[in-house]
Amino acid sequence: MASRDNNLRTECFRGPVSSVSSEGLSKRTHSRRPPIRMPIDRRRLLQAIAILGAICAYTTIVLGGTVRGMGAGLACPDWPLCNGHVVPDLGDPLVAVEYAHRLVAALTTLFLLGTFAVSVLWFRPDLRLVAFSLTSVGFLVAQVGLGALTITSSLDWVIVTMHLALGTATFASSLLVAFLALRPSSPDLLYRPTAE
Incomplete structure (x- = not known):
C-alpha cells in the first residue's frame, strides 16, 4: 500500500509517467486522479x-x-x-x-x-x-x-x-x-x- 501511495505522489507531481508495454514500446499513461493537495502548515x-x-x-x-x-x-x-x-x-x-x-x-x-x-x-x-x-x-x-x-x-x-x-x-x-x-x-x- 505504501508503495502505491509513493507511486501516486510521484505521478501527481511529475505528470504522465512512461511505461513499457508487453511489445516493448513506450507509451504515456495519464492519471485521472487530481494532484495531491499539500495543506498549508x-x-x-x-x-x-x-x-x-x-x-x-x-x-x-x-x-x-x-x-x-x-x-x-x-x-x-x-x-x-x-x-x-x-x-x-x-x-x-x-x-x-x-x-x-x-x-x-x-x-x-x-x-x-x-x-x-x-x-x-x-x-x-x-x-x-x-x-x-x-x-x-x-x-x-x-x-x-x-x-x-x-x-x-x-x-x-x-x-x-x-x-x-x-x-x-x-x-x-x-x-x-x-x-x-x-x-x-x-x-x-x-x-x-x-x-x-
Missing part, C-alpha cells in the same frame, strides 16, 4: 510571521536609535511621505537611514497584522495568543501615531521618549507572541490536515 506559517514580526520590531528600534544618534529625525520632515515622495532621493545618508527606519516599521506593521489575522482565523481557541497578538497590534497603532507626532512636533523630547518606550513595548509584545507561537500546543489547538 498553519502552525509553521504563524511561527514564521510571528518571528519575522519580532525581528522587524527589534530592527525598527535599532534603526530608530541610529536615526536619533545621527540626528536624522527630521531628514524626512513630512509624514507619511519623505520629502514629498513615496521613495525619496537616498543620496543623503540621513534620508536613507530615516527612510530605512520607516520601511522596516512598515514591514513590522504587515507582520504583526498578519500574525493577528492568522491567530484569529486559525488559532482562536488559544486565547493567550489572540490576546497578545491584539495587544501587539494596539501598541503598534499607538506607535505609528507617535511616530507621526514625533515628526510633526519637530522632535519634542517627551514625544520622542514616549515613542521609544512604546517601541520597546511593541517589541516585547511581539516577542511574547513569537514565543507563544513556538510553544507546543495542546492537542485541541493543533491543526490537523484531513486525508483526501
Whole structure:
C-alpha cells in the first residue's frame, strides 16, 4: 500500500509517467486522479510571521536609535511621505537611514497584522495568543501615531521618549507572541490536515 501511495505522489507531481508495454514500446499513461493537495502548515506559517514580526520590531528600534544618534529625525520632515515622495532621493545618508527606519516599521506593521489575522482565523481557541497578538497590534497603532507626532512636533523630547518606550513595548509584545507561537500546543489547538 505504501508503495502505491509513493507511486501516486510521484505521478501527481511529475505528470504522465512512461511505461513499457508487453511489445516493448513506450507509451504515456495519464492519471485521472487530481494532484495531491499539500495543506498549508498553519502552525509553521504563524511561527514564521510571528518571528519575522519580532525581528522587524527589534530592527525598527535599532534603526530608530541610529536615526536619533545621527540626528536624522527630521531628514524626512513630512509624514507619511519623505520629502514629498513615496521613495525619496537616498543620496543623503540621513534620508536613507530615516527612510530605512520607516520601511522596516512598515514591514513590522504587515507582520504583526498578519500574525493577528492568522491567530484569529486559525488559532482562536488559544486565547493567550489572540490576546497578545491584539495587544501587539494596539501598541503598534499607538506607535505609528507617535511616530507621526514625533515628526510633526519637530522632535519634542517627551514625544520622542514616549515613542521609544512604546517601541520597546511593541517589541516585547511581539516577542511574547513569537514565543507563544513556538510553544507546543495542546492537542485541541493543533491543526490537523484531513486525508483526501
